[in-house]
Amino acid sequence: MDTNAVSDVAAQLLGAYETGKPVPPIIEGNPAATVGDAYRIQQEQVRTWLANGEVVKGHKVGLSSAAMQEQMGVDQPDYGHLLSGMFHLEAQPIPSAKFLQPRIEPEIAFVLGRPLSGPGATVADAARAVEFVLPALEIVDSRIQDWRISIVDTIADNASSGGVVLGSKPTPLSAVDLRLTGCTLHQNGALVATGAGGAVLGSPLNSLVWLANTLGPLGISLEPGHVILPGSMTRAFPVSPGDTVVATMAELGSVAAIFDTPG
Template identity: 75%
Template sequence: MDASTLQEAAAALLSAYETGKPIAPLIETYPAATLEDAYRIQQRVVRHWAERGDGVRGHKVGLASAAMQRQMGVDQPDYGHLTGSMFHLEHQPIPIGGFLQPKIEPEIAFVLGSRLRGPGVTVADALRAVDFVVPALEIVDSRIQDWRISIVDTIADNASSGGVVLGSRPTAIGDIDLRLVGCVLHQNGEIAATGAGGAVLGSPVNALVWLANTVGPLGVALEPGHVVLPGSMTRAIPVSPGDTVVATMAGLGSVTAKFSGEERP
């Protein structure tokens, strides 16, 4: 895709954000689009936000489970950006009207204490860079009609990012084996899904290493204070106005997201 076509695709996604109307799959409109094209579209969208004051505060890793990779026909994860406006306070009503087709996933969020930049990052490097971990709920969303996404669509659409709620209880990464952390996801008081940290590339730490080594050659570093979401421990569940979702993680505590029917300001 040439520069003008990349910008056209980015503008279509930005229009979906602004109007609340999803668009047709990009892979149908641009059937020759590659994964590299998709990341270039994503970068244009994120740059547009940054120029308007909504800066990058972290990253997310998607397609981190073997099941999701098989479903999408890929052999590696993908990544997106987390901006300041995506973060919501725990227990405070989240206006669901600000999303198009929201679903929610439980994740173990890393908060970095030092800079992490690839290539060549090891598990030991990643562990040293983490300040603490907290339970988190990621709101995934799609600007593509009916979630009819290909790998190109989800990458271009910032890895289907929507929002994030962080728990308030920090845990030192050396105090817990993230592979063995079990998770129970409740929606309106009923169990909606269960999972464990080991579902995320064998360990969420592996996702952090992959991310640092993938974005490093692009000139991107993971900075102190950045939040990294490594991937979901369970399937994603749809959410509706009035829903309350709680993820309880063994040894890490819980995190709660509440959704109102209000439009985003």
Template identity: 80%
Template structure:
């Protein structure tokens, strides 16, 4: 979009995103959470941006672990390993603190976010990805819930395998120092827009590694140690 509309701003991009979400909801989809994108230095460097963004997660984006996901239904898909928050209480910014965020989290699970882009060859700016709902394509959640009191998310390590080969390692501290910081950033960023994080919502705080392309026939596995593993299977 930035190539055809060079004067477009981040504010313009979020308005476009919100209009897309409004249309999806009016067509019968349901908002089930939000994602923070570009939260780690690795992702910012990969995409050539210098700040996080956010997008919406719709019910139709959620896929079951180990069940086939059609690669053909996704545009230039890539996977990112993340620690997903499942909320037990509402978070309404601005003014949300780390203490507020910790109280609001019910549990965490390992997750693989699938990012996808309608921009050719991922030649995106921050404006492009925001307008494209932060490049949200899908999400696979692991099935092992963990209480925050039982884990230090900053020290949680992750290994990402594609086709049985190790392609990346990372840790929770790569995500704004802690994934909890990304949750606070999100609540305080969308609160002034009249958007709350609701009980039961899933929040993806950002990737612990770079994003890696996937295609039909690929199996992606993220191993997060004591948090467990999560697997996404891509088919034609």
């Protein structure tokens, strides 16, 4: 895609945030678009958000579990940016009107205490960089009609990012085996899913390594204080205004997301 086409698609996606109306799949209008083009579209939007006062607070890895890849019909992970306006306080009302077609998923969030960069980053490097972990709920959303996404669509759409709710119990990495950390997900009091950290590329730490080594060649380092979401432990579930979702993770505690009812 040439520069004009990249800018046009970025403008369409930015417009969807304003209008609340999803756009047709990008790949339909740009069948030759590549993953590289998609990341250029994503970065164009990030530049706009930064110019409008947002701050990059971290990154997310999407589609890092077999369940999510099967659900979304893709075969590789992707990454997106977490901006300051995406973070919502635990157990405080989240404005439902902010989202177009939201879904929610439980994740183990890393909070970095040291820089981490690739290429060549190892699991040992990643573990050393993590200051603590938190239970988290990621609100994924799509500006693409009916979630009809290819890998190009989701990457261009900032990896289908929407929002983040972090729990309030920091746990040192040394105190937990992330692979074996179990999770239950309740929606409006009903159990909808169970999962474990090992669903995320074998271990969420592997996802962090993948991210560092993917961003490194682009000149991007993961910085102290950044929040990294490594990927979902279960499938994603649609949420509606008025819903309450609680993720409980062994040894890490719980985190709740409460969606308001507009009007």
